[in-house]
Amino acid sequence: MLDTPKYGWSHVSIGSWSDRCSYLDDVPMELLKAMKQFRTTHLPTPVKFDAEGYEYIILFDVGVVHVITESEADDGYTLASLEVDYEALANELAGDVRRDIGAWTRWLDYEHLSEEELAQRKVQLLTLCDEILAF
Numbered sequence: 001m002l003d004t005p006k007y008g009w010s011h012v013s014i015g016s017w018s019d020r021c022s023y024l025d026d027v028p029m030e031l032l033k034a035m036k037q038f039r040t041t042h043l044p045t046p047v048k049f050d051a052e053g054y055e056y057i058i059l060f061d062v063g064v065v066h067v068i069t070e071s072e073a074d075d076g077y078t079l080a081s082l083e084v085d086y087e088a089l090a091n092e093l094a095g096d097v098r099r100d101i102g103a104w105t106r107w108l109d110y111e112h113l114s115e116e117e118l119a120q121r122k123v124q125l126l127t128l129c130d131e132i133l134a135f
Contacts, residue, residue: 001089002028002096005103012049014058014065014089015082024050028097028104032128034060035090039135065089087135094129101125 003011008023012031021027030047038045038060045060056069067080097104105122106113113121 001092002031002100002104004100005107008109012058014067015084017067017080017082019056019067019069020051021049022052023107023110024052026108028107028125029128031058031093032097032125032132034058035086035093035132036128039086039090039132060086090132090135094133097125097129 001013003013005023010021010027011018012021012027025048027049030049034045034047037043042062046057047060048055048057054070054072056067059066059068063083065082065084067082069078069080071078101122104125105118108121
């Protein structure tokens with residue numbers, strides 16, 4: 001679901017859909033929180049990302065993820081609706097964050113986090129990974 005971050009960029013992939021994501025958003029934290037909220041409430045849960053030049057919204061819903069992307073060509077929007085297995089998606093997201101935990105911990109380098117703050121962030125990310133897998 002998340003490619004290894006490099007130079008403040010990564011990619012989010014869900015099914016056949018994929019797009020870039022930027023360090024301007026706390027991508028792993030926002031995805032983990034949205035996934036946790038959806039899996040807890042079973043209510044539609046959105047998360048919005050700035051791809052630096054356009055934006056997109058990922059909407060977690062029962063059995064499907066909708067991705068609404070600002071269209072660069074016609075000042076409109078495109079919609080991709082992807083059927084998902086949330087258990088598999090949660091496993092993929094948690095696995096990707098854990099695989100690159102060092103890079104995702106430092107994803108917000110522009111905030112100049114102290115070593116203690118980085119350690120706390122790492123714990124937060126790993127705790128959310130555990131929580132989305134607990135359902």
